Amino acid sequence: MKPILFISDLHLCVSRPHINRVFFTFMERIATKAQALYVLGDLFEYWAGDDDLDDSFNAQVISAFRSLTENKVALCIMHGNRDFLMGEAFARACNAQLVPDPSLIDLYGTPTLLMHGDTLCTEDTAYQTFRAQVRNPAWQKTFLAQPLAERKVAIEKVRTQSEQEKGQKSEAIMDVAPASVEKILREYHYPRLIHGHTHRPAKHLHQLDGKTCERWVLSDWYKHGEYLRCDESGCGAIKL
Ligand code: LP5
Ligand code: MN
Numbered sequence: 001m002k003p004i005l006f007i008s009d010l011h012l013c014v015s016r017p018h019i020n021r022v023f024f025t026f027m028e029r030i031a032t033k034a035q036a037l038y039v040l041g042d043l044f045e046y047w048a049g050d051d052d053l054d055d056s057f058n059a060q061v062i063s064a065f066r067s068l069t070e071n072k073v074a075l076c077i078m079h080g081n082r083d084f085l086m087g088e089a090f091a092r093a094c095n096a097q098l099v100p101d102p103s104l105i106d107l108y109g110t111p112t113l114l115m116h117g118d119t120l121c122t123e124d125t126a127y128q129t130f131r132a133q134v135r136n137p138a139w140q141k142t143f144l145a146q147p148l149a150e151r152k153v154a155i156e157k158v159r160t161q162s163e164q165e166k167g168q169k170s171e172a173i174m175d176v177a178p179a180s181v182e183k184i185l186r187e188y189h190y191p192r193l194i195h196g197h198t199h200r201p202a203k204h205l206h207q208l209d210g211k212t213c214e215r216w217v218l219s220d221w222y223k224h225g226e227y228l229r230c231d232e233s234g235c236g237a238i239k240l
Contacts, residue, residue: 001035001231001232002106002155002231003032003230003231004037004038004107004108004229004231005030005031005036005037005038005227005228005229005230006037006038006040006114006118006216006218006227006230007039007040007080007218007221007227008039008042008043008080008117008195008220009042009196009199009218009219010039010042010043010044011027011042011044011223012043012045012061013042013044013045013046014057015156018047018058019221020057020117021165022221023061023221024064026240027064027068028064030227031073032068032073035074036074036075037073037074037076038077038078038216039076039077039078039080039197040078040080040114040194040195041043041078041081041082041101041118042078042080042081042083042197042220043077044061045082045209046083046112046155046230047086047090047132048085048148048151048152049087049144049151050086051146051148053093055088062090062094063111063215065095066093066094066095069095070095071092076096076098076099077094077096077098077099077189078099078100078103078114078116079101079116081118081127081131081197084135085143086145090221094147101114101186103115103117104157104188104191107192109232110191111188111191111192112191112193112194113188113191113192114194114195115186115194115195116183116196116197117126117176117195118131119180119219120177120195121176121177122173122174122177122179122180122212123172123177124169124174134148147184167198176198176199178196181193181206183208185206185213186208190209190211190213192213192214192215192217192235193213193215194216194228195202195217195218196219196220196222196233199220199224200225200226201217201218201220201226203217204216214235216228216232216237219237221240225239225240226239226240227240
């Protein structure tokens, strides 16, 4: 059976030509041989709204996704903390399905929970407050009603503030909180967990209530550069 691939945290943007080349090559040579590709958030450095679909770089990414789905590879995209404004118009343009965070899937017989990962960083209270605000549908409606150029200026301000604040936060605060990982594993009856966001690629084994749960943390593409390949014999991280 063909494999299922998982990627996240590519942070694609015009100013990172190297990663963009890696992405387009990955799409052409590797993703086309899979049965499905899951993008678990932060595909883009940021997404300002679906009225930016015609931007020439965005259009190239969308066209690569379209070619993939025309080759009968299923494409599932989850929001990250940087591209949660990707909407149905974006999904339609790519011929992708936008999937909720979290999503429980049957991965070759193993229940597997997919997340971006930011909701597990519960000790980062400043971020969680910001998140609650920008994920509020009423806030999003008001924000999306502003002109695209103004939205981009506002996003640049948030990016600068976020970088400043990250410099003051400890590594532990910006990682997933162990208690939140255990909570979600219990809630979903001890699945395998795959998530990104923290940029700390690893395979963890959680011993919980007499069960063992695998937790795969996906790699980002600008510091590390790996994808996760799963088939009936299990999962493994592969260097790009
Ligand atoms: O992404 P990463 O890993 O670098 O950092 C995240 C958290 N930061 C963010 C911000 C994004 O990186 C950049 C913004 C993306 C664009 C979104 C589009 C729409 C929003 C537009 C808003 C105008 O998510 C970072 C975490 C880190 O992960 C680790 O988990 O620590 O969180 C922060 O640094 C957030 C700060 O602590 C709080 C920021 C407050 C900004 C307030 C600006 C004014 C209010 C604007 C209206 C809501
Ligand atoms: Mn993220």
